[in-house]
Amino acid sequence: MQDLKGKRLLVLGGAFQHCKLVExxxxxxxxxxxxxxxxxxxxPAKQMADKYYMHNITEIDQIVExxxxxxxxxxxxxSLDACQKPYQRVCEKLHFPxxxxxxxxxxxxxxxxxxxxxxxxxxDIITEYEExxxxxxxxxxxxxxxxxxxxxxxxxxxxxxxxxYNYEEAxxxxxxxxxxxxxxxxxxxxxxxxxxxFAVTFLxxxxxxxxxxxxxxxxxxxxxxxxxxxxxxxxxxxxxxLYLEKVHQKVERxxxxxxxxxxxxxxxxxVDGDAIRFYDPGLRLPGGEYERMFRYxxxxxxxxxxxxxxxxxxxxxxxxxxxxxxxxxxxKIAVQVLPTLKEGTIACIDGLDRIRRxxxxxxxxxxxxxxDVVSExxxxxxxxxxxxxxxxxxxxAVQLIEWVYSSLKISDVNGEDMIVSxxxxxxx
Numbered sequence: 001m002q003d004l005k006g007k008r009l010l011v012l013g014g015a016f017q018h019c020k021l022v023e024x025x026x027x028x029x030x031x032x033x034x035x036x037x038x039x040x041x042x043x044p045a046k047q048m049a050d051k052y053y054m055h056n057i058t059e060i061d062q063i064v065e066x067x068x069x070x071x072x073x074x075x076x077x078x079s080l081d082a083c084q085k086p087y088q089r090v091c092e093k094l095h096f097p098x099x100x101x102x103x104x105x106x107x108x109x110x111x112x113x114x115x116x117x118x119x120x121x122x123x124d125i126i127t128e129y130e131e132x133x134x135x136x137x138x139x140x141x142x143x144x145x146x147x148x149x150x151x152x153x154x155x156x157x158x159x160x161x162x163x164x165y166n167y168e169e170a171x172x173x174x175x176x177x178x179x180x181x182x183x184x185x186x187x188x189x190x191x192x193x194x195x196x197x198f199a200v201t202f203l204x205x206x207x208x209x210x211x212x213x214x215x216x217x218x219x220x221x222x223x224x225x226x227x228x229x230x231x232x233x234x235x236x237x238x239x240x241x242l243y244l245e246k247v248h249q250k251v252e253r254x255x256x257x258x259x260x261x262x263x264x265x266x267x268x269x270x271v272d273g274d275a276i277r278f279y280d281p282g283l284r285l286p287g288g289e290y291e292r293m294f295r296y297x298x299x300x301x302x303x304x305x306x307x308x309x310x311x312x313x314x315x316x317x318x319x320x321x322x323x324x325x326x327x328x329x330x331x332k333i334a335v336q337v338l339p340t341l342k343e344g345t346i347a348c349i350d351g352l353d354r355i356r357r358x359x360x361x362x363x364x365x366x367x368x369x370x371x372d373v374v375s376e377x378x379x380x381x382x383x384x385x386x387x388x389x390x391x392x393x394x395x396x397a398v399q400l401i402e403w404v405y406s407s408l409k410i411s412d413v414n415g416e417d418m419i420v421s422x423x424x425x426x427x428x
Contacts, residue, residue: 011025012057018045075091159379211327265281338386345412346418
């Protein structure tokens with residue numbers, strides 16, 4: 001890897017997802033500036049930075065001028081949806097290296113465009129319906145097989161999504177999705193239910209597409225309204241061989257077709273027999289703490305080549321030495337426990353310190369504190385924290401998940417348990 005000491009990196013976004021990026025840059029001797037609208041108290045990445053600013057990430061011209069004043073050598077935003085297009089625009093104005101062009105970011109954030117490029121590359125996708133199929137109930141009966149999943153056209157986690165079982169519900173679902181869509185567009189798909197939920201994350205380095213994470217996402221309960229939200233994740237996926245043998249070449253073709261050379265990317269989808277049908281992409285990392293678990297097992301830091309690329313426009317062959325074999329995590333099992341909460345005010349949190357001290361716990365990050373109010377949003381805003389475990393085998397994973405839930409106590413002002421949709425370890 002090239003010597004990066006003394007170079008200056010701007011990180012767009014101060015939330016916890018970028019803490020790993022700041023840490024990695026500091027390890028390489030890089031001076032780090034973090035910029036977004038959050039106060040330092042609410043932005044953990046700012047607390048770690050050498051300097052920070054308070055711009056809204058949409059204030060492109062002000063950010064560009066700050067970069068010139070500060071002598072910034074490169075810009076990165078690796079893990080947050082909202083930062084991706086502003087990151088590309090800032091890089092473009094400064095003529096800095098960037099993971100993608102404006103067109104490539106459109107493809108990877110617009111679900112309809114993504115599906116079109118999947119078709120071109122032979123990547124399997126979910127059956128989709130046009131909005132005009134819901135113009136009348138008669139048209140709907142003739143063309144649509146319920147249930148359907150309706151969501152905003154842009155990728156925004158699980159916001160604005162509805163599972164609809166009839167025509168009337170679909171009309172309301174379309175209105176709801178449009179209220180959460182920046183373009184007023186919607187995607188209407190066959191609802192895959194509890195079909196195996198699968199995701200793959202990979203780095204594209206000098207044009208090579210290298211998978212380093214496959215994951216089975218464990219979804220919440222329908223009765224809690226969390227059946228589209230992951231409450232746990234297990235890595236590597238039990239479908240890793242299926243992906244590597246029958247799907248990865250198609251993904252490589254997709255990446256080549258849209259022209260990505262150096263970037264982190266992920267695809268989410270459903271396993272359907274011998275096919276994996278993808279529905280959600282990202283030209284970024286997914287946003288959890290998997291990279292910490294990956295480094296714990298392999299001693300490889302995913303962020304090093306991304307930082308080198310941002311600051312030099314190149315990725316050295318020896319900067320990571322990542323291999324597709326790393327996706328197997330040296331035969332370990334990594335588990336993310338994502339406790340979700342029902343609506344209410346948090347009065348008491350107990351057990352987190354005990355969980356942090358366990359030798360198999362790699363990291364814990366909580367989003368809420370005592371006194372905070374949790375709303376029923378049916379999306380990531382109901383997640384209390386992320387608890388990351390690295391286990392030797394399935395039996396240990398099951399035992400540790402059970403131990404986590406028995407140790408963690410979160411109660412509301414009435415003394416009632418707030419945790420819902422608990423991750424059932426028996427599904428591993």
